[in-house]
Amino acid sequence: MNQQIYWHTTVKMPDDSSPTPIPENADVAIIGGGYTGLSAARTLAKRGAKVVVLEAETMGWGASSRNGGMTLTGLKIPMQTAIKNYGRDLARELFQYSIDSVDTVEQIVKEENINCGFARAGHLLAANKPKHFDALKDEVEFMAKEFNHKVHLVPPGEMRNEIGADIYHGALVDEVSAGLNPAQFAAGLAGAAQKHGAALCSRARVTKIERRESRFFIQTERGALTAESIFVATSGYTGGVTKNLQKKIIPIGSFIIATEKLSDDLAHELSPKNRMIFDYKHFLNYFRLWDNRMIFGGRAAFFPENEDTIARSGEILRREMIQVYPQLQDAKVEYVWGGTLDFAFDMMTHVGELDGIHYALGYAGHGAAMGTHLGMKVAEAMLTGNIKDNPFAKFDFPNAPLGLYDGRPWFLPFAGAWHKILDWVE
Numbered sequence: 001m002n003q004q005i006y007w008h009t010t011v012k013m014p015d016d017s018s019p020t021p022i023p024e025n026a027d028v029a030i031i032g033g034g035y036t037g038l039s040a041a042r043t044l045a046k047r048g049a050k051v052v053v054l055e056a057e058t059m060g061w062g063a064s065s066r067n068g069g070m071t072l073t074g075l076k077i078p079m080q081t082a083i084k085n086y087g088r089d090l091a092r093e094l095f096q097y098s099i100d101s102v103d104t105v106e107q108i109v110k111e112e113n114i115n116c117g118f119a120r121a122g123h124l125l126a127a128n129k130p131k132h133f134d135a136l137k138d139e140v141e142f143m144a145k146e147f148n149h150k151v152h153l154v155p156p157g158e159m160r161n162e163i164g165a166d167i168y169h170g171a172l173v174d175e176v177s178a179g180l181n182p183a184q185f186a187a188g189l190a191g192a193a194q195k196h197g198a199a200l201c202s203r204a205r206v207t208k209i210e211r212r213e214s215r216f217f218i219q220t221e222r223g224a225l226t227a228e229s230i231f232v233a234t235s236g237y238t239g240g241v242t243k244n245l246q247k248k249i250i251p252i253g254s255f256i257i258a259t260e261k262l263s264d265d266l267a268h269e270l271s272p273k274n275r276m277i278f279d280y281k282h283f284l285n286y287f288r289l290w291d292n293r294m295i296f297g298g299r300a301a302f303f304p305e306n307e308d309t310i311a312r313s314g315e316i317l318r319r320e321m322i323q324v325y326p327q328l329q330d331a332k333v334e335y336v337w338g339g340t341l342d343f344a345f346d347m348m349t350h351v352g353e354l355d356g357i358h359y360a361l362g363y364a365g366h367g368a369a370m371g372t373h374l375g376m377k378v379a380e381a382m383l384t385g386n387i388k389d390n391p392f393a394k395f396d397f398p399n400a401p402l403g404l405y406d407g408r409p410w411f412l413p414f415a416g417a418w419h420k421i422l423d424w425v426e
Helices: 006-010 035-046 079-086 088-111 130-147 156-161 182-195 240-246 264-270 307-324 367-384 412-425
Strands: 025-031 051-054 123-126 152-154 171-174 199-201 206-212 215-220 223-232 249-259 276-279 285-290 293-298 333-344 350-354 357-361
Touching: 006 182, 006 333, 025 035, 025 215, 035 051, 035 088, 035 182, 035 367, 079 088, 079 130, 088 130, 088 182, 088 367, 130 152, 130 171, 152 156, 182 199, 182 367, 206 240, 223 367, 240 357, 249 307, 285 307, 293 307, 307 333, 350 367, 357 367
Parallel strands: 025 051, 025 223, 051 199, 123 276, 223 357
Antiparallel strands: 123 171, 152 171, 206 215, 215 223, 249 293, 249 333, 276 285, 285 293, 350 357
């Protein structure tokens, strides 16, 4: 397997051969050049703000161009849990944002003419156990009643209409979700932000932030600037320069393999409707087709990507893929890569302002759509001053229990083992 991001072979990503100089000042400095930061930059620039994006690597370098390309409805936590934790009204606002987020991606793709294969293919949540399917039966009525959102079941005997696998015990389908090529979308979003006047500064890792009267002084590895406002959009790569935010985010690795191109007949057998597919497990797998390749991902290792975790995860994911699809026993796996996701301790996305700095963090694997949408919405709120109206700003952003975390995730092996235990118990 090549340790290479397959998506990067399908598009010319923004490079740093001649990095944009750091301007002396800006209205808004955005830290992080992924979906959230680029969407915010596009929104602000369109409204006439002088905006600069400061990215430690290159635009779209992180999880934004490494993910599975699934733009999904819903939250990481079940909506029943959202109602229990936040009440019915706020839970409905949060869920509506997830619906709106897919619409936002579609709107941007159309407005900016981004060629990224966006398609409303729907998602399929597959039941690993019969009792999982029993729970999904209740989900259909619950989502219709509480959220006026239609989903439907696929009984075990009809699964071959949806997936060429016999390992699952039925599934739930949500037709609203979509799929795209994440790197093509990230590159297109960067081009759109730049077209509207945003300064995109790669290789500009922020090393220091100081509040100086009514402005912020920001030092980067290749220059300094002042800005009236800051928006932190660093997700799983949130670092020590924003320590108070770093201590609220757990960086978790997610890894993906891509097979060689499969025959049309085999590809159709594996996924007849080209759904975005993921399973019910705590230690979940997610997969879909792109260009007749099986793109198969999961939390094979909890630690963020490095050469060792990527190589080990590639072997694990290949075994997992063959368990689902024995037909792929002889298929060559050509690519393996990893990216780092951002999980909050309550597994919720959070928006707000801390020490005068705006942020949107904690996507927990839902960043392709929600990151794009919240980049736009937080940018709008920065212009109007109504950040507290955002539903993701209406509940606390927790620190680690007992304060036993400084941003270095020493506990990830234990977390991974616990999720495996939960799956075994179930």
